[in-house]
Amino acid sequence: xxxxxxxxxxxxxxxxxxxxxxxxxxxxxxxxxxxxxxxxxxxxxxxxxxxxxxxxxxxxxxxxxxxxxxxxxxxxxxxxxxxxxxxxxxxxxxxxxxxxxxxxxxxxxxxxxxxxxxxxxxxxxxxxxxxxxxxxx
Amino acid sequence: xxxxxxxxxxxxxxxxxxxxxxxxxxxxxxxxxxxxxxxxxxxxxxxxxxxxxxxxxxxxxxxxxxxxxxxxxxxxxxxxxxxxxxxxxxxxxxxxxxxxxxxxxxxxxxxxxxxxxxxxxxxxxxxxxxxxxxxxxxxxxxxxxxxxxxxxxxxxxxxxxxxxxxxxxxxxxxxxxxxxxxxxxxxxxxxxxxxxxxxxxxxxxxxxxxxxxxxxxxxxxxxxxxxxxxxxxxxxxxxxxxxxxxxxxxxxxxxxxxxxxxxxxxxxxxxxxxxxxxxxxxxxxxxxxxxxxxxxxxxxxxxxxxxxxxxxxxxxxxxxxxxxxxxxxxxxxxxxxxxxxxxxxxxxxxxxxxxxxxxxxxxxxxxxxxxxxxxxxxxxxxxxxxxxxxxxxxxxxxxxxxxxxxxxxxxxxxxxxxxxxxxxxxxxxxxxxxxxxxxxxxxxxxxxxxxxxxxxxxxxxx
Numbered sequence: 001x002x003x004x005x006x007x008x009x010x011x012x013x014x015x016x017x018x019x020x021x022x023x024x025x026x027x028x029x030x031x032x033x034x035x036x037x038x039x040x041x042x043x044x045x046x047x048x049x050x051x052x053x054x055x056x057x058x059x060x061x062x063x064x065x066x067x068x069x070x071x072x073x074x075x076x077x078x079x080x081x082x083x084x085x086x087x088x089x090x091x092x093x094x095x096x097x098x099x100x101x102x103x104x105x106x107x108x109x110x111x112x113x114x115x116x117x118x119x120x121x122x123x124x125x126x127x128x129x130x131x132x133x134x135x136x137x
Numbered sequence: 138x139x140x141x142x143x144x145x146x147x148x149x150x151x152x153x154x155x156x157x158x159x160x161x162x163x164x165x166x167x168x169x170x171x172x173x174x175x176x177x178x179x180x181x182x183x184x185x186x187x188x189x190x191x192x193x194x195x196x197x198x199x200x201x202x203x204x205x206x207x208x209x210x211x212x213x214x215x216x217x218x219x220x221x222x223x224x225x226x227x228x229x230x231x232x233x234x235x236x237x238x239x240x241x242x243x244x245x246x247x248x249x250x251x252x253x254x255x256x257x258x259x260x261x262x263x264x265x266x267x268x269x270x271x272x273x274x275x276x277x278x279x280x281x282x283x284x285x286x287x288x289x290x291x292x293x294x295x296x297x298x299x300x301x302x303x304x305x306x307x308x309x310x311x312x313x314x315x316x317x318x319x320x321x322x323x324x325x326x327x328x329x330x331x332x333x334x335x336x337x338x339x340x341x342x343x344x345x346x347x348x349x350x351x352x353x354x355x356x357x358x359x360x361x362x363x364x365x366x367x368x369x370x371x372x373x374x375x376x377x378x379x380x381x382x383x384x385x386x387x388x389x390x391x392x393x394x395x396x397x398x399x400x401x402x403x404x405x406x407x408x409x410x411x412x413x414x415x416x417x418x419x420x421x422x423x424x425x426x427x428x429x430x431x432x433x434x435x436x437x438x439x440x441x442x443x444x445x446x447x448x449x450x451x452x453x454x455x456x457x458x459x460x461x462x463x464x465x466x467x468x469x470x471x472x473x474x475x476x477x478x479x480x481x482x483x484x485x486x487x488x489x490x491x492x493x494x495x496x497x498x499x500x501x502x503x504x505x506x507x508x509x510x511x512x513x514x515x516x517x518x519x520x521x522x523x524x525x526x527x528x529x530x531x532x533x534x535x536x537x538x539x540x541x542x543x544x545x546x547x548x549x550x551x552x553x554x555x556x557x558x559x560x561x562x563x564x565x566x567x568x569x570x571x572x573x574x575x576x577x578x579x580x581x582x583x584x585x586x587x588x589x590x591x592x593x594x595x596x597x598x599x
Contacts, residue, residue: 013353022364110360
């Protein structure tokens with residue numbers, strides 16, 4: 001049996017995590033939160049996660065590093081970048097990473113975020129379906 | 138240095154005509170060198186009288202640094218020193234008997250009369266004039282005129298000093314002063330523009346940093362407020378059901394105490410008002426956050442000026458599409474008069490130019506009180522595309538003109554304008570290598586003129 005669809009949100013700002021928690025409270029998936037890259041990696045070791053949303057600018061381990069780490073350890077995770085950056089070089093730097101599914105800007109539009117996450121789960125589901133190794137996990 | 142004598146001097150300035158090349162310039166009233174020089178026999182006699190001076194004084198006279206001409210009372214030269222011959226290229230014999238007015242252009246009869254009159258009261262007087270050489274050339278001279286002391290005849294002595302070098306230096310100075318003044322004017326103009334673009338650049342940098350920091354709180358506040366709206370809706374739904382319940386149990390003795398307490402609380406806290414006000418509270422807060430978000434969005438434009446996509450575009454299309462976007466804002470009070478000539482496509486950031494046009498259209502509409510006309514023109518002039526957006530609105534007061542493109546300067550009420558529209562527009566046009574200018578008259582209207590080069594020098598506006 002597949003575990004319940006699970007989303008992990010990573011941001012060093014607690015209020016952002018809480019706001020996402022409220023926004024997604026009634027969505028048909030489990031929402032986990034982590035306030036740092038290391039905490040996120042720790043959760044990923046113990047929980048089955050399908051979609052990750054991570055902030056970019058965080059102390060100790062920034063979003064890019066976390067993305068790379070997850071890419072090597074959990075290649076089937078669908079990864080979404082979240083950032084308040086406005087300067088295009090930053091954003092295009094983030095987007096140059098082809099393994100990123102979508103980019104969510106801050107401030108975000110609630111409905112858009114919900115849609116992006118739903119799409120991401122669909123993407124994760126397709127991968128699950130095509131890739132038998134995911135079923136083991 | 139204090140003057141040793143109290144006697145005043147008078148300096149008669151005689152205009153020297155053009156000062157640029159005094160060596161070859163002939164003053165209009167300069168005598169013609171080629172004409173026959175008039176001689177008077179009486180002068181020769183007087184020269185002989187002068188000749189009785191002692192050899193020492195004669196030597197002193199000859200060795201003077203200045204050229205010296207001695208004339209009789211009528212201005213006829215009776216004697217001169219070697220320096221005067223050197224300066225004028227005439228020999229002593231050639232000059233004796235000649236009227237001084239024929240070699241000193243400024244010293245006409247009227248001036249001579251004036252000099253004489255002055256000399257009645259004063260010891261000497263000085264004039265600036267041109268002296269004429271034998272070869273027809275002339276030179277500027279400073280001439281001190283003196284009445285010879287102790288003379289029974291009213292002889293005058295003209296001490297001539299060649300001031301060609303000084304005049305050249307003066308004229309060079311005048312020229313360089315003029316070009317410096319001109320340069321200074323240009324610098325002042327450039328400085329204003331430079332300050333403006335510096336402000337833009339600085340603001341762009343700050344904007345990127347500030348926007349990033351502000352976006353976090355705006356992000357969760359916006360989201361939380363939306364969630365709160367949902368919560369309130371849920372509670373209201375529940376409350377409505379409770380109200381029905383309380384009505385059902387109005388006569389129930391067991392519930393009487395509780396219902397009384399409920400209505401007491403409702404009265405004390407003015408619950409009908411609170412329930413009503415919650416919605417205003419939320420919508421006002423959401424609107425406030427939305428405004429903050431818009432400001433940050435505008436600030437972002439600065440940070441993005443360098444990077445947004447550059448492509449070939451027809452500005453008439455940009456104008457048309459912008460008009461479609463702002464049409465809702467304009468249609469109730471503005472008539473739009475379009476006069477768009479076909480334009481060649483140019484390399485530009487169409488999105489940014491749209492924003493400029495939008496700002497100008499909205500400003501134009503806001504300056505119109507009741508009903509008015511906005512006129513938009515486009516045409517090619519020399520190597521520029523020119524776009525004029527004008528209105529017949531209130532115009533801009535003179536005192537605001539200098540601040541027009543300054544970030545955060547606004548005359549609109551709080552919340553209606555960020556004061557960034559025109560400064561952003563300025564920055565965008567500048568990035569495109571163009572100019573934006575404004576003409577305005579209070580009560581008559583305003584016209585913004587944008588000029589964009591057909592071919593940007595950098596190849597692309599970046």
